Amino acid sequence: MKSVSLATYLAVKEVIRNRGRFLLVALVIALITLLVLFIAALGEGLATGNRQYVANLDAQLIVFLEKSDYVITASRLETKTVKSIRRVEGVDDAGAIYTSNTEIVSLAEPLKVSMLGVEPGRPGMPTILEGREFRTGEARETVIDRNVALRSGIQVGDLIEIRSTQGTEDEFFELEVVGLVDGQSYFFQPTIFVPPATWEKIRPQSESELTSDTPFPSIIAVRLVEPSQTDVMSALLMEKVSNIEVTDIETTINNIPGYSAQQGTVQTQGIFTLLIGILVIGGFFQIQILQKVPQIGVLKAIGASNGVVGLSAVMQIILVTALGVGIGGGLTYLFSLGFPPTIPLTFNGERSLIAVILLLLIGPFGGMVSIIYAVRIEPLKALRLG
Amino acid sequence: MSNVALEVRDLVKSFSLDGATIQAVDHVSFQVKSGEFVALVGPSGSGKTTMLSILAALLTPTSGQVLIDGQDLAQMNEKQRVKLRREKIGFTFQSNNLIPYLSARENVEFMLRLNGNLDRAARLRSDELLARLGLAERLHNLPAQMSGGQQQRVAIARALIHNPAVVLADEPTASLDTERAFQVVETFANLIHENERAGIIVTHDLRMCQFVDRVLQMQDGKLVRIYEDKKEILELARGTIH
Numbered sequence: 001m002k003s004v005s006l007a008t009y010l011a012v013k014e015v016i017r018n019r020g021r022f023l024l025v026a027l028v029i030a031l032i033t034l035l036v037l038f039i040a041a042l043g044e045g046l047a048t049g050n051r052q053y054v055a056n057l058d059a060q061l062i063v064f065l066e067k068s069d070y071v072i073t074a075s076r077l078e079t080k081t082v083k084s085i086r087r088v089e090g091v092d093d094a095g096a097i098y099t100s101n102t103e104i105v106s107l108a109e110p111l112k113v114s115m116l117g118v119e120p121g122r123p124g125m126p127t128i129l130e131g132r133e134f135r136t137g138e139a140r141e142t143v144i145d146r147n148v149a150l151r152s153g154i155q156v157g158d159l160i161e162i163r164s165t166q167g168t169e170d171e172f173f174e175l176e177v178v179g180l181v182d183g184q185s186y187f188f189q190p191t192i193f194v195p196p197a198t199w200e201k202i203r204p205q206s207e208s209e210l211t212s213d214t215p216f217p218s219i220i221a222v223r224l225v226e227p228s229q230t231d232v233m234s235a236l237l238m239e240k241v242s243n244i245e246v247t248d249i250e251t252t253i254n255n256i257p258g259y260s261a262q263q264g265t266v267q268t269q270g271i272f273t274l275l276i277g278i279l280v281i282g283g284f285f286q287i288q289i290l291q292k293v294p295q296i297g298v299l300k301a302i303g304a305s306n307g308v309v310g311l312s313a314v315m316q317i318i319l320v321t322a323l324g325v326g327i328g329g330g331l332t333y334l335f336s337l338g339f340p341p342t343i344p345l346t347f348n349g350e351r352s353l354i355a356v357i358l359l360l361l362i363g364p365f366g367g368m369v370s371i372i373y374a375v376r377i378e379p380l381k382a383l384r385l386g
Numbered sequence: 387m388s389n390v391a392l393e394v395r396d397l398v399k400s401f402s403l404d405g406a407t408i409q410a411v412d413h414v415s416f417q418v419k420s421g422e423f424v425a426l427v428g429p430s431g432s433g434k435t436t437m438l439s440i441l442a443a444l445l446t447p448t449s450g451q452v453l454i455d456g457q458d459l460a461q462m463n464e465k466q467r468v469k470l471r472r473e474k475i476g477f478t479f480q481s482n483n484l485i486p487y488l489s490a491r492e493n494v495e496f497m498l499r500l501n502g503n504l505d506r507a508a509r510l511r512s513d514e515l516l517a518r519l520g521l522a523e524r525l526h527n528l529p530a531q532m533s534g535g536q537q538q539r540v541a542i543a544r545a546l547i548h549n550p551a552v553v554l555a556d557e558p559t560a561s562l563d564t565e566r567a568f569q570v571v572e573t574f575a576n577l578i579h580e581n582e583r584a585g586i587i588v589t590h591d592l593r594m595c596q597f598v599d600r601v602l603q604m605q606d607g608k609l610v611r612i613y614e615d616k617k618e619i620l621e622l623a624r625g626t627i628h
C-alpha cells in the first residue's frame with residue numbers, strides 16, 4: 001500500500017539520519033532486555049534448584065501427614081503407611097522419601113547437599129544414568145546427582161565422606177558412589193541418594209531421635225495405574241488410609257517452603273523492570289514528538305495523511321524496540337556463556353520467549369501516548385507556529 | 387492565461403474569544419487566474435494568515451465559498467481535503483518549512499512521492515528545478531546544513547514540483563536579508579509565470595510587490611484595496627503611496 005511505503009520511507013530516513021539518538025534509546029532498551037532476561041533466568045534457576053527433584057518424580061500424587069498443609073518439612077509419616085498405600089486399588093507403586101541435609105567433607109571445599117533416603121526401584125528413585133542403583137538394607141552406598149559430580153569432580157566408584165551432627169557429636173561416614181543420576185536439586189542443593197536404613201544411621205539427628213531406630217519418611221510418592229485419575233485417586237487414598245493428606249506434584253512444589261514467595265518476588269522484579277522500560281520509551285518518544293510538532297504540521301499541511309504520520313511513528317518505535325531487544329538478547333547470550341554453574345541461572349526457552357514478547361510490547365505500549373499525540377497534531381500548526 | 391484557478395466568494399471567518407467576536411476575515415471576494423502572481427498585504431492582525439489557512443483547506447470558514455480548480459472546499463470531507471492539499475496546492479511556510487531529516491532533493495521529491503508519481507522523469511525535473519533555484523550543489527544537504535534563503539528556495543521547489551493549481555507562500559522572505567529576499571521572490575515570480583500557476587504570497591514587505599501582478603490589501607479582515615495597475619504597484623513597492 002502507498003501509505004505503508006511512505007510511512008516506511010519517513011521512519012527509516014529519520015532513524016538513519018538521527019542514528020545516534022535512536023541507537024542510544026535502543027541501547028537503553030538493550031540494557032532493560034538484559035536485566036529482564038537475567039531476572040527470568042534467575043527465576044527459572046531458583047525454581048529449578050528448588051523443585052527439580054520433585055518435578056522429576058515418576059509419580060502423580062504425593063502423600064503427606066495429615067494437617068501438614070502439604071509442607072514437606074512439616075510432614076512425618078509412619079513407615080507402614082507406604083504398605084497400606086500400595087494396597088489401594090489403582091496405585092501402581094509407591095515409594096517413601098526421607099529428607100535431610102548433610103555435607104560432603106572429603107573435598108577441598110566441603111559441599112552442602114540434600115541427602116534423600118529412597119527405595120531402589122520405587123517412585124522417588126531417579127533413573128540411573130551411569131553405574132547402578134544401591135542395594136537395600138544398610139549398604140553404605142550412594143547415588144549422586146549430576147550437579148554434585150559437576151561441582152566436586154566426584155565420579156562413580158569414588159569413596160566420599162560425609163559429616164552429620166548426631167546429638168552433640170560430629171559423626172563421619174564413608175559412602176561408595178555406585179551410580180549417577182540427572183540433576184535432582186532439592187531445596188537449593190544438589191542431592192545424594194541413600195537407602196532408607198542407611199539414611200536412618202547416617203543422617204543428622206537430635207539426642208532424642210538417636211534413641212529410636214525406625215526411620216520416618218517425610219512423604220510418599222505415588223505412581224498411579226491411570227495417571228490422569230489424580231482427583232479420584234487422592235480422594236480414594238485419603239478414604240482408605242488414615243492420618244494422611246494427598247495432593248499432586250504442582251501443589252507440592254508450590255508448598256516447598258519459600259518457593260511461591262521467591263517466584264513472586266522474582267516476577268515482581270521482572271514486572272517492575274518492564275514498567276521502567278515502558279516509562280523510558282514513553283518518555284523518549286513523547287519528548288521527541290513534542291519537538292517534532294512543527295514538522296508534523298508541515299507533513300500534514302502538504303498532504304500526508306494521519307495514517308502515514310501515525311504509522312511512521314509506530315514503525316520507528318517497533319524498529320528501535322526490536323533493535324534494542326535484539327542487542328539485549330545477544331548480550332544476554334554472550335554473558336550466559338561465561339557464567340559458572342554455581343550461579344542459579346537457567347535460560348529456559350519458554351520464560352525467555354515470554355520475556356522477549358513482553359519486551360517487544362513495551363515499545364508500542366510506552367509510545368502509544370506519543371503516537372496518539374502525533375495523529376492529533378493539526379496541520380494548521382505549520383502556519384501558526386512559523 | 388485566463389482560467390480561474392482560485393475563487394473566493396464572500397468569505398467570512400469569525401473567532402469568538404472571551405465572548406467577543408473577531409471578524410478575522412470579513413466578507414472577502416476575489417479571484418486568481420493561472421499564471422498570475424498576487425501579493426496579500428496588510429498590517430499585523432489584518433487576517434492574512436487566516437485567509438491563507440482557509441485557502442489551503444486547513445481552516446474552515448464561517449461562511450462563504452472557496453473554489454480551487456472549480457472544486458468547492460466546503461463540499462469536501464477531510465480525506466478529500468488532504469488529497470486536495472497534496473495534489474492541487476503548493477506551500478511554503480514562514481519557517482520550519484522542510485522535513486529536517488530529508489536532504490534538499492528528498493524534500494522536493496517527497497512531494498512527488500506523496501502523489502505517487504516519483505519516476506525517472508520526475509526526478510530529473512526536480513533536480514532541474516533545484517538547479518534553476520541555484521541549488522545544484524546543495525542536493526544532498528540537510529536543511530540544517532543550508533542557509534535560511536537556501537531552505538526557502540528548496541521550499542519553493544517543493545511547492546511547485548507537483549504542478550499544483552495554486553501556490554501559497556506565507557511570508558517566505560521574513561527570515562532573509564533584503565538582497566536574498568528580492569532574489570527569492572523574483573525567481574518565485576518567474577516560475578509562477580512560466581509554469582502558469584496561480585501564486586499568492588503573503589508579505590509584510592511592500593518592496594516585494596514589485597514582482598507581482600496584483601496586490602490585495604487587507605485591513606481588519608476586509609479587502610480594502612486592490613492594486614492592478616503596474617505603475618501603481620511599483621509606486622507602492624517604492625513606498626511612494628500607502
Ligand SMILES: Nc1ncnc2c1ncn2[C@@H]1O[C@H](COP(=O)(O)OP(=O)(O)OP(=O)(O)O)[C@@H](O)[C@H]1O
Pocket residue numbers: 401402403408409410428429430431432433434435436437
Ligand atoms: N485561532 C484564533 N482564535 C482567535 N482569534 C484568532 C485566531 N486566529 C487568528 N485570530 C485573530 O484573527 C485576526 C487575524 O489574524 P491573522 O493571524 O490572520 O493576522 P495576520 O494578518 O496574519 O497578522 P500578521 O501579519 O501579524 O501575521 C487577529 O486579530 C487574530 O488575533
Ligand SMILES: [Mg+2]
Pocket residue numbers: 434435436
Ligand atoms: Mg500572519
